[in-house]
Amino acid sequence: MTRLGFALLSDNCIGCHACTVACKSEHDVPLGVNRTWVKYIETGEFPNTGRSFSVMRCNQCDDAPCMTICPTSALYRAPNGVVDFQDDNCIGCKSCMNACPYDALYINPETNTAHKCNYCNHRVEVGLEPACVVVCPTHAIVTGDLDDPNSDVSKIVARDKTAVRAPEQGTNPKVFYRGVDQASLDPTRTRIADDGMIWADTTPSHATITQTMADHSGPGVVARTAYTTAHHMTWKSKVSGYLVTKAIAAGAMLIASLLVVMGHGNEQAAVGVVPPIVAGVFTAITGALLIADLKQPTRFLYILTKSNTSSWLVRGAWILGAFAALAAVWGLLGLADSGESLQVLALPVSLLAAGVAGYTAFLFGQCEGRDLWQTPLLLPILLAQAVIAGGATFAILDLFLDVPEARTIWIVFLAALGGLALLVATELWSKGSRHVELATLEMTRGRYAGQFWFGGILNGIVVPAGLLTFALATDTTSPWPAACAGAAAVFGMFAYEDSFVRAGQSVPLS
The missing domain is CATH 3.30.70.20 (Alpha-Beta Plaits)
Structure with a gap:
């Protein structure tokens, strides 16, 4: 050849x-x-x-x-x-x-x-x-x-x-x-x-x-x-948003599966019906954001009809499709008030939810021009964010529904925030390539520093952790502190992801 x-x-x-x-x-x-x-x-x-x-x-x-x-x-x-x-x-x-x-x-x-x-x-x-x-x-x-x-x-x-x-x-x-x-x-x-x-x-x-x-x-x-010529940032807020929406979809089903395992499968609304609706809506929003970000959106079905199976964009589409289908089955069983059947679905749904949350780590790993995205900590960070998003979703739903094991969900939510804080701190203190160091500087001390520290860290981790700690320490039965923590965590997650996505593209390659 x-x-x-x-x-x-x-x-x-x-x-x-x-x-x-x-x-x-x-x-x-x-x-x-x-x-x-x-x-x-x-x-x-x-x-x-x-x-x-x-x-x-x-x-x-x-x-x-x-x-x-x-x-x-x-x-x-x-x-x-x-x-x-x-x-x-x-x-x-x-x-x-x-x-x-x-x-x-x-x-x-x-x-x-x-x-x-x-x-x-x-x-x-x-x-x-x-x-x-x-x-x-x-x-x-x-x-x-x-x-x-x-x-x-x-x-x-x-x-x-x-x-x-x-x-x-x-x-x-x-x-x-x-x-x-x-x-x-x-x-x-x-x-x-x-x-x-x-x-x-x-x-x-x-x-x-x-x-x-x-x-x-x-x-x-x-x-x-x-x-030299000017080259422009390619992935922006739509990609950052899709990372959050799929975390919410995955997290809702992870917490629902946890509640089923804890014996609450017969809670029709809070476990059997509403979580798959939330997952379906946010999976659809995820797909809409991905399609909207394409320069040729009318060709989006080519991902399925002309698939390159080595691409994690294709594999991610398969995972999202399988997850949406299984969430729909969960919802139908929930409508039928078949709590025992949900026990069978809990494990496969959890695995697919983890796949939905985490496949982007492998997609970003294929983006070899963006060294910041190559971190091995990205997968556990995305999984921790999914648990946070799930805890945030149920904390907000608790304002409208009688969510079982609410305090247990708060504890899981708080633990995931602590795990995310530890992972982010480890990432910031770790040494990497020159590209990683420069992108990290841009994220923490450069153009995106305010978004990262005040949006992602303060609003996304510190504030919700403080609210949850207050709710648990005071033994309050009010859902409002946890709901406010959930809203803060979701908005903070977007700020963190957006600074990470943009900083990763900020180091010049030519």
């Missing part, structure tokens, strides 16, 4: 942007996005300064995380080794953009589908070179088969000192740089130019994180970025 790759000779590049223009012309790339672009960095101090150029693009990885996470196989491996894309299959979920460690994918604003450099495969297949190679005036872009030792690209890689971007990600990229300044390949080692960027603007999140880098990285910042 052919393995086409690039050798980008930065020591030959003059920064003329001919490759960018040729790429835009060849593929009708709209304004504001790029498949290929030239990045400028500046090093040294006046008068001893230098400027380096490096071409940024898709790295045609041998182990491409964008292909793994794509739910519809819209990204696929061509026979010549190129990672290509099929517009007709793309649903615009943007997961590939978070999976790519090289910031190489973008949503085409005209087609609302994901595009990137595809090696000009339509040209290569008829014996032509990629457009960028043809126009480069200094032969700074070399292509060929990396498995052919006689190809020019193989000779350069074998003979000269070359480097790849983000080798620690293990994607086995097939774009090799010669004569490049390492700071150009690692955007966490540069900051945005103080006097602005020539010919381009940068996104606020990029500017914020680079300022954080300058403030906190000290000697780690060795250069400044004078020119």
Whole structure:
């Protein structure tokens, strides 16, 4: 099998942007996005300064995380080794953009589908070179088969000192740089130019994180970025909201299952009917948020009809569907006042509820470009949040229904808050990659600090824990303190998740 790759000779590049223009012309790339672009960095101090150029693009990885996470196989491996894309299959979920460690994918604003450099495969297949190679005036872009030792690209890689971007990600990229300044390949080692960027603007999140880098990285910042393209945050409040709504759906059934195990299956309204209704409503809201976040929402059924089974987006859809079906069965049995039958369903419903709450940890794990999301503590955090959401749901329902074992639910609710606090503290104190450290700084001391500390920690953990402790310590029979704790916990959960989701995308990748 052919393995086409690039050798980008930065020591030959003059920064003329001919490759960018040729790429835009060849593929009708709209304004504001790029498949290929030239990045400028500046090093040294006046008068001893230098400027380096490096071409940024898709790295045609041998182990491409964008292909793994794509739910519809819209990204696929061509026979010549190129990672290509099929517009007709793309649903615009943007997961590939978070999976790519090289910031190489973008949503085409005209087609609302994901595009990137595809090696000009339509040209290569008829014996032509990629457009960028043809126009480069200094032969700074070399292509060929990396498995052919006689190809020019193989000779350069074998003979000269070359480097790849983000080798620690293990994607086995097939774009090799010669004569490049390492700071150009690692955007966490540069900051945005103080006097602005020539010919381009940068996104606020990029500017914020680079300022954080300058403030906190000290000697780690060795250069400044004078020119690059602006790349935008892809997952925002809809994704943060869906994390909360599915936690509520899962948590409601977890607590209901606990009550069944404790012998309250015959409590028709509080255990048999209302919890599955809550779970069904919030599962539907979860699905609606996921569909609304797609750039091609009318294609959402492709997740089921054109499934890439390696994607946790697909697996998550299966889990959500199975959970909704079993919750519906639970509700029918509850309407029939068949408490004994609920005993049989308690275990499978609990397992599916845990799956609904926790599958996002594996989905985020496939987003290899976002190191903050790779934490092994994400799964237990999501499970703890589901228990909190379930406790919050029943605490609020206790205002309207006669909820059995209310004080036991308060204790479980409080214990889950304590577990979440311990997990979050452990995560903050743990050391990770440079990307993790910078994203954590952005979340706790940067742009999202207020949202994280006052929304997620104070309102989401401290306040509800205090209210529950008061209710338990005073032996009150009033449901109001626990209900207020539930409302605070749910709103705080959204604030925490939103800061986590956004901070994870704040570290520049190119």
